[in-house]
Amino acid sequence: MESHGLDLSRLRGQGYDGAANMSGVYSGVQARLKQIQPLAVYVHCMAHNLNLALNDSCSGVSQVENFYDMLEKLYNCFRSIRRWAMLDQTAIKMQPITKVALKRVLTTRWSSRNDALLSLHFSYGTVMAVLTKLVLCPSDNVEKTVAAELKAFLENFSTVILIVFQCKVHNIIKPVSRLLQKEHQDISNASAMLNRAVNMMKALRCSVDKVHEDRGCECCRYLVCQYHFY
Secondary structure, rough: OHHOOHHHOOOOOEEEOOOHHOOOOOOOOOHHHHHHHHOOOOOOOOHHOOOHHHHHHOOOOOOOHHHHHHHHHHHHHHHHHHHHHHHHHHHHOOOOOOOOOOOOOOOOOHHHHHHHHHHEEEOOHHHHHHHHHHHHHHOOHHHHHHHHHHHHHHOOOHHHHHHHHHHHHHHHHHHHHHHHHHOOOHHHHHHHHHHHHHHHHHHHOHHHHHHHHHHHOHHHHHHHHHHHHH
C-alpha cells in the first residue's frame, strides 16, 4: 500500500472474508492494519457473509443437507474414467447437443451448489440411464450398491421437486451474490439488493404449493419431463 503512495493515516475501513490470516483478531491483516491505524474498522465481506448464511441455512434442514450430500456422492461416483466415459457416450445418444459435466459441491462456495444443481438438472435422464446400467451390469458389488443408492434417491419424485425448488432459490440468490462482488458496489445498493432477496425468499416460502403444482419455469418443466420419460 505504501509503495503505491497510499497514506495509511487516512484509512478508515477494511473488508475481507473470514479466513483467519485476513480477519484474525491477533495476527490477521485487519489486526495488523489496526495497529498502524486504529480507525480502520474491519467489516466482513458482504458477499462472503451471504455465502456463510446460505450454507448455515442448508445445514439446518436435514432434507436439503442430505440432498447436497447426495449430489457430491453422485459426482464422486462418476470420477472413475470408465464411468465418466459411459456418461459421455450415453449423453451423445440421448441429447447430442448437451455435454454432461457433473460438478462437485464445495461447502465453502455457495456457487458450487448452483453449478452442481444445474449440471444434474440438464442431464437427469442421462445420469439415470447410466446408473441403471451400473445396477444391472456391475463390475463389482461396491459399484452396484452405490449406483443403486443414487438411483433410488434420484427416481424419488420428492427429489425432483427439491431440484425445482432449489433452482428457484438459486435464481434469487446467485445474481445478488455476483453483484455484491462488483468492484464499485456500495453499501446502500448492497443493502437494497439483500432486502429484495429476503422479500423474494419470503414470497417463495409462501408459495411452496404452487411450486409443486406448476413445477416452475420452462427449464424445470424440462426436468420433470425427463423424469416422466425415464
